[in-house]
Amino acid sequence: MLPSLSTRRRRVLKWILLTAAALFVAGAGAVAYGYTTTKIPAANEAALAQNNTFLYADGSLLAKDGDVDRENMPLSRVPEHVRHAVLAAENRDFYHRPAVDPVAMARAGWKTLRGDGVQSGSTITQQYVKNLYLTQEQSVTRKAREIFMAVKVDQQMSKDDILEGYLNTSYYGRGAYGIQAAAHAYFGKDAEDLDVSEGAFLAAALNSPTAYDVVAHPENKKMVERRVTYVLDGMRKEHWLSAKGRKAAGLPELTEQGDDRGLSGQRGYLVEAVKSHLIDSGALTEKELAAGGYRITTTIQKPRQNALVKAVDDELVAKLSDSRKADQSVRAGAASIDPRNGEVVALYGGRDYAERYVSNATRRDYQVGSVFKPFVFTAALDKGATTADGQPIGPDTVYDGTSRRPVTGFAGYSPQNEDDISYGRISVQRATDASVNSVYAQMAQDTGPKAVRDTAVALGIPADTPDLNAYPSIALGPATASVLDITSAYASLAAHGQSHEPVFVKKLTRQGDEVALPEPEQKRAVSREAADTTTSVLQGVVEDGSGAAAQATGRPAAGKTGTGEHNRSAWFSGYTPELATSVALFGQDPKTGAQTSLHGALGEARINGGGYPTRIWAAYQEAALKGLPVTTFDLQDQEPVAPIVPPTEGPQAPVAPEPTDEPEPSREPETSAPPEIPDADPQDTPPAEPDPEEPTEPEQPDPAAPPEADL
Template sequence: MGAFIVLYMVIDIPEGNADAELQSNVYEYSDGTIMARDGDRNREIVDLARVPKDVQRTFVAAENKTFYKDGGVDLKGTARGVLNTLSGKGAQGGSTITQQYVKNYYLTQDQTVSRKLKELVISLKLDREKSKDYILAGYINTSYYGRGAYGIQAAAQAYYRVDAEDLTVEQGAYLAALLQAPNQYDWAIASDTGKKLVQQRWNYVLDNMVEQKWLDPGERGAMKFPVPQEPKAAPGMEGQTGYLVEAANTAVKKQLVEQGVAEDLEQAKALLDRGGYTITLNIDKKKQKALEKAVKERLTSKLDPKKRKVDADVQAGAVSVDPRTGKVVAMYGGVDYVKHYTNNATRQDYQPASTFKPVILAAAVEKGAETQDGVPITADTLYDGDSEHPVTDDGKEVGFAPPNEDDTNYGEIPVQEAMNKSVNSVFAQMGVDVGMTEVMRVAGELGMSEDLDPYPAQTLGSMGASPLQMAGVYATLANHGKKVTPSIVKTVEHKDRTLEMPDPVGQSVISRRAADTVTSVLTGVVDDGTAKASVRDNPLRDGQQVAGKTGTSDNNKSAWFTGYTPELVTSVGLFGEDDKEPHPQVPMYKAGGVDHRVNGGGFPAEIWAAYTFGVMDEVKKFDLETEQGSGVKPTRSPTQSETPSQTPSQEPTTEEPTTSAPPQTSSAPPTSEPPSQTPTTQPPTSSSPPPTFELPGGPDEPLNNDRE
């Protein structure tokens, strides 16, 4: 008691601490020039009289029911917090609104005994010297609500687009509930668990108000949860800037946790939001502008929602990576951050489709896999390429028989040509030959999501992936199998710390032989496959060797081209997203004035070529350690009199499948090694119709023959 009296006498109410004077963060391009500042703190102090009385009470009901009666402290809660701190159990135990305000405005967030004792004394003195309304006003004006909003006025605008004086009780209860965990409870980004928890917290607040007789039970029973509006970007984040800043912040928060500076992402965000950071990105200003220009010239300038409603539903995303360093040198997140909040470059909710096929081949070569007939899988191995050919495992059908694009039958076809023409039936069988568990393991090693389900339909790229992830996968191939984890942040500096970012280039995850073989095969897609129209014959190419793969998903909801030169990997994705909330995935048929569907060899490949060849400094060849694929074989360009090779966009053939190998294409002349003698499986007969099957996604998304 004597010690406490001494503390009470020597500790005065201080001025607001430095943490209350929040700073901006500065974001720079790789050359050190300023990209953006996150601006002044999004806060506007409002008088408590402007906040409806019932809304004021939602905060009291949420945090401190006895606020109007207590002395400003919770002695039991504080004692419990001190004991937990001393015993190493962390920050546990409750505190009053007064104590929370003192911690926010006068002290720091440090969990130390001295800070807790100061909090106790200052809270007691503040409660004696100031009114409850003064303390409550300070509390709701200094608290952080998520979405960059500090104080109730900014929070009201951020979540409901209204001023604090126009908030309803239901809305106030949601904002009061948010204070417990702003990021976890933000409806726009919350997980299913987070949404459930915030609704429980919302109910808790209103029930407490009934208990305190601040709310009529009948009115309470009629109240419905007020779902907040979608986030609105902060001023100054227009165009691509907001997407770049958002991606950089995500990387910094993750690193703050991994280095132990923050315990979790919630605390990491709080640290970042306090400001004072200078974050230099790997973004190359020249390449960034070139990528934006390529998207505008090759896509957005051709979209006219007034002529075609579908044009309003087309979203583009792209990521460009230097495979030697792992640096993200350019990123396109969408038409404008203030108009389309979701970053299309990092979203993972659309299927990568046939851009996944190279992963299957990589797994096959890495494992040294064989066909069902015991033939080693190489670029020359023959497969049955007929549409809807049943996939077999150890001689038994697995219940999966995917159609090729436009139901085209190819008969017996080598792997190189199957990759060029993106033949679904071949890679579905190859995935089972390799083993789907192995294919999914390699996918994870290369940079896709971990723990992908190993069912055969995944060979069609039916999982979700982002342009950022696919750029990483292909960058690892381009880097001869050494793992590339694309990095957007170069350096992070703060007056209190220098944050070390991880090396984007790691150890080999697949052999150089496997990676180089896939690269060699993918040159055929450009020279004699689905990307030749947009890439091979581009006048800016100047002889540059290119590897890449197109992809078009079910019902034309996504279209991709991911390709690379020895020095630059770029993944471009187009996504069909309804421009009306809640923004479901939709088809893109005839968008931009195309005759039928939007293919990966169309707009995505055109964007890729315009950007890549536009920023290319010099022509270089791949350094490949493999004897397989188009990249290591002599090639010739077809003359004008020659008929182009069959592509998946042609009408289905009426010829019966051949029983011998087809003639070699111009991109794959015979080698010294003879091709396999037989296909891996026999073509289906008319008396044995292919089994039915379904892709994941439910009855509203049936598999069709649009996918390549």
């Protein structure tokens, strides 16, 4: 006879209960065993942080990144509002909850699975244990050890002692370990003198130390403001900050500290660029690199690095005068890349890292000006674009070069040429030689601004570059790509359209074991025909245009000059078959850090890309290639480009004078201010970012004012 339904249910329930009890006992036993067998070891090397050794490409010593910048501070000397800021950022229930918070860990795990990014859910005690005793390895075993050790540490140490240890072992960026070193690195003061805003920033920086340094990464300012707001709002919510104090607090001003750890001159700029590359490429995490012990062979070639520094010193620094106030605002940045493989062989970040650590080679806050124009022409060729009347775009295509001529197909935008010169009917070759704004804005519209943007990105300009917007004004260079970014894109042209991700590291080892490096990305950015035709046209800029000073290398060269709006930047970017290099000058107030005009610097009315930047470029390229055979560009499917002489009759006859080293100052271009901001200065108003899904030719007037062009 079969048992009744109720009997079967009782048996199933009994089996479930017995199984659950067995699993509970087994789990409890495992936890007990794990807790009993887990020992607290001596502090690991991550907490003691070794030096990293940086080598030139030939294996000679470049730099060591110094002793660990750390000075332990007793908790009693750390202001209460600073402690509260850290708690608000990392663990608000620290003093009232156990060392491990299962709910927070479960919540973090769910968010990670949901795709919100990796979440840790770790308490301050767990982070302290990880900093002091464990590695940054992401594994179940490491996490289990962290939990057991955190519980034991929580039993053996007071909450104050744990918080003190956490504040002194955490990494805050700028090479600073511990709250005291961080206070000096960012604000030039002792930790006990930090105000509420400064404490909130340092607490926020714990989340991502390098990215949150808004002096080195001004593009991240909004992200940092959000994090600081989160910290301050948390302090207010926990009643650690009054309403008045909350209202007065915000993102503080950071100092531009020098570095006194033996990284003076160019070494500091090189080391920081290499470290950023290792982190950004995923080769190492920030904490792994900060732990030290790595031997890093870079791609920097010592002879070429020395040649670049000498070129800047001889052609620029030696000519700066203390008696000219404008000269104190001149900053120089340069980068040089091997087009065959993307290796960065030389980099110039500034006069001295110990005096000013922000690298002019990698910063992304100055307009690139007309060095962007070759990307427009390349896009037109690669996409097979035509003019409004159906003519294929090429070197001999004729455009109307009249200054302030409205862009056909885009209402309300009439770019002005430099010095308001009208060139009449002019070929693309001559328009490139003379950097004619009206021609290139129309070409961008004919090609499609989005196609221009996509081509620039494919060649090597980062997609998140500020002001890289799909409007006709993109042709005139309002985007603020770095010198290194522009060099990478020009290297793609030199490599016949093959793009290579910039590379700084050839080999990475630790304790004798080689560490695998990610394979750098390489791809075909544009067709070889498009790249080679662009090279042919850019040769004309050097032979018969604004880049004539580049002829001093005595080698075939291609390049383009550029000048940013209000003459705040001046550029020359170019290449020989062997080497792509960019040189830029920036105007920056030495006291406030604000961008300033280069007008009056070096005793000249205006600094153009064809002057000092091109002369520095030529001096460097000549020295860097000394002893190598002179080679010509291997251009395929090219017809000889004969410059077309524009007509000299009619109302639109060109009135351009011959280029000179010291042109007369230009008037600033006039553009219409955006209708929604009637009081805005049209030349300081950035364009709105178009929706990438929208048509490539927006119907609204372009609100971006073009930068000045240059001759």
